[in-house]
Amino acid sequence: MSHTVSDMPTVALAVTDGMLHYELSVATEVFGADLTHIVNPWYDFSLCGNGPVRVDRFRLEPDQGLDHLARADTVLVPGWADTDREPPADLVEAVRAAHAAGARIASLCTGAFVLGAAGLLDGRRATTHWAHARELARRHPKATVDPDVLYVDNGDVLTSAGKAAAMDLCLHLVRLDHGSANANKVARRLVIPPHRDGGQAQFITTPLPEPGNHPLAELFPWALERLDQPLTVEDLARQARMSSRHLARHFKHLTGTTPLQWLHTQRIRHAQELLETTNATVDTIATATGMGTATTLRRHFHRSVGVPPDTYRRTFRSHEPTPNSHQGS
Structure with missing residues (x-):
């Protein structure tokens, strides 16, 4: 699903008493920071609430009232601590009005309860x-x-x-x-992994260790350097010096997915970067x-990203690089 944005897309963060400070901080760090050295213009970011709000031990002064949500391209709704009670009525109504006005609505964590109260989850997949x-x-x-799952993208309604x-x-x-x-x-600036699929499992039995501190530490970069090759599970297992079954178990623990699903995701992401940065x-x-033919790439790319490769390139090419042909990865 692609989203057309203005020259300076507006992001409004809806706030009310009792919201979780971590999710609020994450959204502010991504959309409220000055990242014009990455993309110029970046986002026009505002904090929206009906008067001062209390978030844990902090007091926030919103830039705008909740009625401003209806004028934003994207509205973010952080989670809040007390899910036993219904969300504030003024917040629910403002989010409903913003969606009706055409805004893209995204909830973080238990912010999904606000979207649910606004009727935006009816007939849709969602997570929290x-x-x-x-x-x-x-x-x-x-x-x-x-x-x-980690997040669900319904186009105009997203939940995490x-x-x-x-x-x-937020990175999605x-x-x-x-x-x-x-x-x-942006991910490199924040020193976090650049991409985790929304369909990846929320609960992974073993947290992702630091680089160099787990059995697949050397396998991941080895595979990423060989995406142009027809790698199989057996190839990966042989490189990791373990059985295919043992490899699959480690992949599930470390990434929440299978070796082939992980490889497929890396191929699609590499294709995206090449479409954006090369001719x-x-x-x-x-x-x-490693997709073999243009037909195969187009089929898998469209299924994963939602648009054909040529459309993706036209949408995200910000400049014309010097023509080149790619020799592997």
Whole structure:
């Protein structure tokens, strides 16, 4: 799903008493920081609330009232601590009005309860922190609540799981608006992994270790340097010096997915960067990413990203680089 934005897209962060400071801080760090050295213009960011609000031990002074949400391109709704009670009525109404006015609405963690109260989850897939997913489903039976994913993108309505998944969704929005290469620059600035698929599991039995401190530390960069090759699970297992079954178990623990699904995601992301930063043909990119043919790349790219490669390139090319052909990765 692509999203057309103005020269300076506006992002409004809706705030009210009792919101979770982590999710609020994540959104502010991504959209409120001056990142014009990455993309110029960046975002026109504002904090919106009806008067001063209390977030944990902090007191915030919003820039705008909640009525300003209806004038934003994107509205972000952070989670709040007391999910036992209904969300504030003025916040729910303001979010509903913003969606009706055409804004893209995204909730972080338990902010999904606000979207549910506004009727925006009816008939849609949604997620929230896994510990609150059952209650969200109980309150909003017309929604399909998936507790096992990091975020869900319905185009104009997006929801994320808790904590780190809020950052994943924020980077996903940047990727939609400004392309994969620029989203990766933001991730590098924040010293976090550049991409985790929304469909990745929320709960991974072993947290992702620091580089060099887990059995696949050398395998990941080895595979990324060989995306142009027809790698198999057996190839990966042989390089990691373990059985295919053992490899699959480590992949599940470390990434929440299978080796082949992980490889496929890396190929698509590499194709996105090549489309954004080079003049290489689709045939050349198909070879460079191990997709084989342009037809295969177009099919998988469209299925994963939502648009064909040529459309993606036209949307996210900010300049014309010197023509070149890509020789591997």
